[in-house]
Amino acid sequence: xxxxxxxxxxxxxxxxxxxxxxxxxxxxxxxxxxxxxxxxxxxxxxxxxxxxxxxxxxxxxxxxxxxxxxxxxxxxxxxxxxxxxxxxxxxxxxxxxxxxx
Ligand SMILES: C[C@H](O)[C@H](O)[C@H]1CNC2=NC(N)=NC(=O)C2=N1
Numbered sequence: 193x194x195x196x197x198x199x200x201x202x203x204x205x206x207x208x209x210x211x212x213x214x215x216x217x218x219x220x221x222x223x224x225x226x227x228x229x230x231x232x233x234x235x236x237x238x239x240x241x242x243x244x245x246x247x248x249x250x251x252x253x254x255x256x257x258x259x260x261x262x263x264x265x266x267x268x269x270x271x272x273x274x275x276x277x278x279x280x281x282x283x284x285x286x287x288x289x290x291x292x293x
Contacts, residue, residue: 195265195273206277213280218271220280221262224292228257235259235290242282248275259292 198206203215213222226232236254239261243249250263261283265273 195268195275197265197268197271198273198277203272210277210280210284215272219262219264220272220276221260222280222283223258223260224287226257226259226290226292231291232257232259235287235292238286238290239283242286243279246275246279246282248279250279 203220207213207215207220210220210222212224213220215221224232224235226235232254236252236259239250239252239259243252248263248265250261253260253262261280263276263279264270265275
């Protein structure tokens with residue numbers, strides 16, 4: 193079942209609970225910085241496994257020592273839904289163990 197778009201106010205309220213995340217162009221996004229390229233690669237693999245579990249997938253970009261996620265919901269027409277925040281919250285909870293900031 194497609195998820196429902198969140199209102200601008202809902203997005204702003206939820207973003208307040210997710211420091212480092214921001215909203216632009218109908219997406220929420222964050223960049224994490226890591227100590228090494230290998231650590232950044234491991235974070236990408238961990239995020240990919242969570243995305244499979246949730247069946248919800250970000251645009252996930254690996255840099256030298258950075259990982260950038262950008263996500264919205266295709267099934268809702270390319271806008272932000274609760275599923276995007278569910279993914280963001282899961283990533284926030286696993287990122288510190290990778291030394292991401
Ligand atoms: C068929 C399957 O449910 C869809 O392709 C899923 C997979 N991952 C997805 N990821 C994201 N970000 N948005 C979606 O709408 C979406 N849909």
